[in-house]
Amino acid sequence: MFTAALRRSGGSLIVTIPQAYIEQNRLDAGSRVALEIAGDELKLKPAKQRPILSELLAATPKGAERVQGWDEMPAAGKEL
Numbered sequence: 001m002f003t004a005a006l007r008r009s010g011g012s013l014i015v016t017i018p019q020a021y022i023e024q025n026r027l028d029a030g031s032r033v034a035l036e037i038a039g040d041e042l043k044l045k046p047a048k049q050r051p052i053l054s055e056l057l058a059a060t061p062k063g064a065e066r067v068q069g070w071d072e073m074p075a076a077g078k079e080l
Contacts, residue, residue: 017044 006013017027025046027033032047051059 002018004015004018006015008014021027027046032049033044034047036043036045
């Protein structure tokens with residue numbers, strides 16, 4: 001188990017993350033993490049990364065055909 005001292009920066013408190021955890025989870029400055037409060041525990045884990053458009057396009061099968069009437073379909077969620 002690691003222990004760390006909290007530091008103040010402006011109105012926030014900061015804690016350092018051990019290098020072993022950073023390397024294990026391939027984190028870097030700017031990486032997103034998910035925090036969960038469970039009683040008196042604070043759980044931290046890498047946040048799931050949303051794919052970027054270029055990754056989604058690269059995963060699209062070549063020669064895929066559009067569904068008939070696709071452009072006329074109403075929005076079903078938060079597409080826009």
